[in-house]
Amino acid sequence: MKTAVFIEPGKMSVQDLPKAQVKQPTDAVLKIVRACVCGSDLWWYRGISKRQANSPVGHEAIGIVESVGSAVTNVKPGDFVIAPFTHGCGHCAACLAGFDGDCMNKTDDEIVGYQGEYLRFKNANWALVKIPGQPADYTDAQLNDLLTLSDVMATGYHAATSAEVKAGDTVVVMGDGAVGLCGVIAAKLLGATRIIAMSRHADRQALAKEFGATDIIAERGDEAVQKVGELTAGAGADAVLECVGTELSVDTAIKVGRPGAVVGRVGVPQKTEMNTNNLFWRNIGLRGGIASVTTDDRQVLLDAVLKGEIHPGKVFTQRFELDEIQAAYEAMGQRRAIKSLLVISE
Numbered sequence: 001m002k003t004a005v006f007i008e009p010g011k012m013s014v015q016d017l018p019k020a021q022v023k024q025p026t027d028a029v030l031k032i033v034r035a036c037v038c039g040s041d042l043w044w045y046r047g048i049s050k051r052q053a054n055s056p057v058g059h060e061a062i063g064i065v066e067s068v069g070s071a072v073t074n075v076k077p078g079d080f081v082i083a084p085f086t087h088g089c090g091h092c093a094a095c096l097a098g099f100d101g102d103c104m105n106k107t108d109d110e111i112v113g114y115q116g117e118y119l120r121f122k123n124a125n126w127a128l129v130k131i132p133g134q135p136a137d138y139t140d141a142q143l144n145d146l147l148t149l150s151d152v153m154a155t156g157y158h159a160a161t162s163a164e165v166k167a168g169d170t171v172v173v174m175g176d177g178a179v180g181l182c183g184v185i186a187a188k189l190l191g192a193t194r195i196i197a198m199s200r201h202a203d204r205q206a207l208a209k210e211f212g213a214t215d216i217i218a219e220r221g222d223e224a225v226q227k228v229g230e231l232t233a234g235a236g237a238d239a240v241l242e243c244v245g246t247e248l249s250v251d252t253a254i255k256v257g258r259p260g261a262v263v264g265r266v267g268v269p270q271k272t273e274m275n276t277n278n279l280f281w282r283n284i285g286l287r288g289g290i291a292s293v294t295t296d297d298r299q300v301l302l303d304a305v306l307k308g309e310i311h312p313g314k315v316f317t318q319r320f321e322l323d324e325i326q327a328a329y330e331a332m333g334q335r336r337a338i339k340s341l342l343v344i345s346e
């Protein structure tokens, strides 16, 4: 089977690897229909984080179940499914509490290779999310909407629920990547009436507005804090979605919230430590972490996509075939694409 592999920073390739197989009774093998490149893939693509040479890559896909292990009864061969990047067991304390991204039964054999023709998926019985019908029943745009439910839409939603966004809120969204843009969608879905998106790229500003942003701030740092103050009569936001992870972004997120606001963070922290004392003086709440993809897809997001209430698939601004993997990464690495789509099979 063909699978995208990381060669060295800046260099991707497609290799022919042995076809994925069921190894555990709880596994399924999926034939991938669509996959995509994630902003977090750029960390090792750019050489900022380390990754083993010749390792399969990707953690976002939709596909068809091809085979299942003996313990898998919720899905069967032929089913159309979302393959979340989280793959919780469904029965530990974390999964039961709705935090399947923090499943306590994680093992070392990480699932890799969503950007490929076939994928071995763990904990398939609980973690896979079944989509009604078959790919041919959906439009191209709907398939893209469904694909975002494997990560970015669920991660944006996790930022919003972590920040406790509720009807009537004024929300600030830090970050204009695919996750931040999905955070705008999530804030609107939860009833926010004013959504201030921090973005300095024209294409992303336009999409943020299409998704429901009412105001755009292009400034950063203290200038951004001042702008939020001007837009909110000095009050600050009720809730803040932090979808970047840099020290500056987290610091700004804390400053733009009103006293008592909650910051929901999904940007992977890029600094090991932070000073949390500044939270105390203004009663700022700080929570968030790895998204609850299976939980939120099942409870809210799949339904919202199927009903056409949200259109997160618009974050895919360029499309590629698997053999064009290098171009797909370059487009995102050079910010020519907001998110690169990979069309693998029909």
Ligand SMILES: [Zn+2]
Binding pocket: 038, 039, 040, 059, 060, 085, 151, 152
């Ligand atoms: Zn991702």
Ligand SMILES: [Zn+2]
Binding pocket: 088, 089, 090, 091, 092, 093, 094, 095, 096, 100, 102, 103, 104, 105
């Ligand atoms: Zn679990």
